[in-house]
Amino acid sequence: MKTEIETIPGETPGIAYELIVHRLAGAEPRAPRVYIQSALHADERPGVAAMHYLIPMLEKAEAEGRLLGSVTLVPHANPIGAAQHLYGDHMGRFSTGTRTNFNRDFPVPDVTGIRRLDAASSAVFAERRLKSRLLELADGCPIVLDLHCDDEGVQYIYAPEQLWPQMADLAACLDCEAALLWDSGSDRAFEEAVFEEMKARAPAGDLTGHCVTTVELRGQNDVDATLGRKDAEGLYRFLQGRGVVAADAKPQPELRKDFVGQPIRHVEMVLAPVGGTILFHVAPGERVEAGQVVAEIIVSPGREAGTVAVPAPQAGFVLTRRIRRFIRMGDNLLKIIGDQPAVASRKGALED
Ligand SMILES: [Zn+2]
Numbered sequence: 001m002k003t004e005i006e007t008i009p010g011e012t013p014g015i016a017y018e019l020i021v022h023r024l025a026g027a028e029p030r031a032p033r034v035y036i037q038s039a040l041h042a043d044e045r046p047g048v049a050a051m052h053y054l055i056p057m058l059e060k061a062e063a064e065g066r067l068l069g070s071v072t073l074v075p076h077a078n079p080i081g082a083a084q085h086l087y088g089d090h091m092g093r094f095s096t097g098t099r100t101n102f103n104r105d106f107p108v109p110d111v112t113g114i115r116r117l118d119a120a121s122s123a124v125f126a127e128r129r130l131k132s133r134l135l136e137l138a139d140g141c142p143i144v145l146d147l148h149c150d151d152e153g154v155q156y157i158y159a160p161e162q163l164w165p166q167m168a169d170l171a172a173c174l175d176c177e178a179a180l181l182w183d184s185g186s187d188r189a190f191e192e193a194v195f196e197e198m199k200a201r202a203p204a205g206d207l208t209g210h211c212v213t214t215v216e217l218r219g220q221n222d223v224d225a226t227l228g229r230k231d232a233e234g235l236y237r238f239l240q241g242r243g244v245v246a247a248d249a250k251p252q253p254e255l256r257k258d259f260v261g262q263p264i265r266h267v268e269m270v271l272a273p274v275g276g277t278i279l280f281h282v283a284p285g286e287r288v289e290a291g292q293v294v295a296e297i298i299v300s301p302g303r304e305a306g307t308v309a310v311p312a313p314q315a316g317f318v319l320t321r322r323i324r325r326f327i328r329m330g331d332n333l334l335k336i337i338g339d340q341p342a343v344a345s346r347k348g349a350l351e352d
Contacts, residue, residue: 001022001023001024001058001062002022002023002024002025002060002214003020003021003022003023003054004020004021004023005018005019005020005021005048006018006019006021006133006145008079008080008126008133009120009126009129009132010126011058011125011126014049015035017079017080017092017126017258018076018079018085019076019077019079019130019133020074020075020076021072021073021074021137022072022073022074022075022102023053023071023072023073024058024059024067024071024072024073024327025062025067025069026062026067026069026070026071026244027065027067027068028068028171028249029066030249031069031070031243031244032067032069032141032142032143032186032209032242032243032244033069033070033071033072033140033141033143034069034070034071034072034141034143034144034145034228034239034244035071035072035073035074035137035138035141035143035144035145036051036052036054036071036072036073036074036144036145036147036235037073037074037075037076037077037134037138037145037146037190038051038075038076038136038146038147039075039076039077039078039081039082039092039144039147039149040077040085040102040103040134041078041079041081041092041093041102041103041148042076042079042080042081042082042088042090042092042093042102043081043091043092043093043220043222044092044147044148044149045149045220045223045252046106046149046217046218046219046220046222046223046227046231047075047147047149047215047230047231047321048075048147048149048223049223049231050147050217050228050229050231050232050235051073051075051147051223051232052075052228052232053228053231053233054073054231054232054235054236054253055073055075056235057232058073058236058239058245061245061246065261066069066242066244066245066246067244067245067246068102068243068246069143069239069242069245070246071239071244072137072138072141074134074137076092077134077146078092078102078130079128079130079196080095080102080126080127080130081093081095081102081130084096085171087178090243093113095125095127097125097127098125098127100127100172101187101191101352102127102190103146103148103190103214104139104187104188104349105131105187105188105316106131106134106135106188106189106190106192107131107132107135107160107188107193107198108188108192108193109197110123111173111194113200115135115196115197115200116131117132117135117136117168118131118245119132120133120196122272123292125204128201129294131293134190135190135194135197137194138194138200139197142198142209142210142211143210143211143212143216143239143244143251143325144191144198144211144213145170145210145211145212145213145235145243146190146194146213146215147193147215147217148214148215148216148217149155149216149217149218149219149220149222150216150218150219150220150284150319150335151216151220151320151321151323151324152218152219152220152221152284152320152321152322153216153218153219153284153320153321153335154176154177154178154285154319154320155174155175155176155177155178155216155217155218156176156177156178156216156286157171157174157176157179157180157213157214157215157216158179158180158182158186158191158213158214158264159171159179159181159182160182160183160191160195160202160212161181161182161183161263162182162183162192162207162210162262163195163210163211164179164181164206165261165263166208166209166210166211167179167211167213168216168255168261169238169242169252170211170213170238170242171255171259171261172226172240172252172254172255172256173234173235173237173238173253174215174217174231174234174235174238175230175234175253175254175256176256176258176259176319177192177258177259177260177263177285178259178261178262178317178319178337179259179260179261180262180263180264180267180337181261181262181263181264182263182264182320182346183263183264184345184346184348185346185347185348186348186349187348187349189214189349190214191212191213191214194212195212198210200349205265208302210301211242216320217231219284219320219323220323221323230250231322237252237253238248239253240299245248250268250312253343260317260337262337262338263341264341264346264350265341265342265343265344265345265346266300266315266337266338266339266340266341267319267336267337267338267342267346267350268312268314268316268335268336268337268338268342269311269332269335269351270294270310270312270313270332270333270334270335270336271330271331271332272297272301272310272327272328272329272330272331272332272333273297273308273310273329274306274308274315274329275297275299275327275328276297276298276308276312277295277297277298277325277327278296278297278322278325278326278327278333279293279295279298279307279336280294280295280321281293281295282294282318282321282334283293283318284318284319284321285317285318285323286317286318286319287315287316287317287318288312288315288316288317288318288336289312289315290311290312290313290314290315291311292310292311292312293309293310293311293312294310294311294312294318294325294333294334294336295309295310295333295334296308296309296310296319297310297327310333310338313336313338313342314336314338314339314340314342315338315339316336316337316338316339317336318334318335318336319334319335319336319337320334320335321333321334321335322334332351335350
């Protein structure tokens with residue numbers, strides 16, 4: 001494995017960021033190339049824990065001649081966001097300098113099919129140069145994994161509808177409980193930008209063997225050695241199944257019997273009807289019925305009628321819930337995958 005530390009100049013004198021890129025060389029030129037990054041939202045750490053265990057596994061495979069496809073790994077994909085603290089609290093989702101979500105506004109091909117990336121010397125903010133560089137690193141790889149997590153959530157993935165169910169092997173290897181299938185963009189998230197370029201480069205539009213996804217490795221606090229190892233082993237098995245690492249005799253896992261795979265228009269974004277303190281009645285992974293109380297919000301503590309009950313808008317599967325227990329009116333309380341479509345169509349990302 002070769003490690004390169006690239007420098008991203010900051011916008012002001014004396015500031016620079018380091019992007020650490022690991023490259024492992026596959027022995028078989030026809031085997032799929034792979035790109036994996038984690039912590040693009042710099043406050044999401046389960047992917048870093050998975051990388052911590054995956055990197056030595058891949059190094060060993062490379063050293064023993066079992067690594068067939070070349071692999072590029074960027075475990076700290078967002079050194080800019082990693083350095084953002086305000087009065088002791090880390091802020092890793094949005095750039096404090098531009099108010100832009102670090103996983104939105106990636107450059108995508110325009111109507112003529114041309115993608116314009118910013119060069120390392122372009123006179124634009126560092127985050128735009130970083131985004132262009134991450135896309136360049138992923139270019140030409142039919143397998144691209146962007147490791148994220150939710151607030152509190154089950155293990156799930158986003159997948160372009162065009163690549164489903166061919167990506168079900170990833171969901172099975174990661175022991176996912178759900179997949180959200182999108183077909184009309186995600187406000188130019190990394191995944192969407194990679195997929196658009198992938199489609200533009202695919203000969204005759206053939207996407208066989210391709211996989212691009214935002215992987216949601218449960219919730220922000222689901223970071224420990226057991227889960228990190230489990231996720232690394234799941235990713236490794238997926239790479240074996242795809243011919244990136246030489247396979248062993250173990251059978252590939254299958255999707256869970258209770259797996260929920262639905263188009264993204266099935267997602268009910270349950271918003272807080274009032275502000276206050278949350279008492280959840282359900283947790284991610286549970287089934288709910290229409291009208292079932294999923295949470296109460298305490299508005300006037302100890303007073304009669306001091307809480308507001310929040311019902312499930314329809315029957316479905318609780319995918320995620322808010323990690324903090326104080327909420328504003330209008331903030332997202334839970335995401336439920338409804339049995340029926342929640343909206344006629346859904347364009348863009350679910351959240352800012
Ligand atoms: Zn994220």
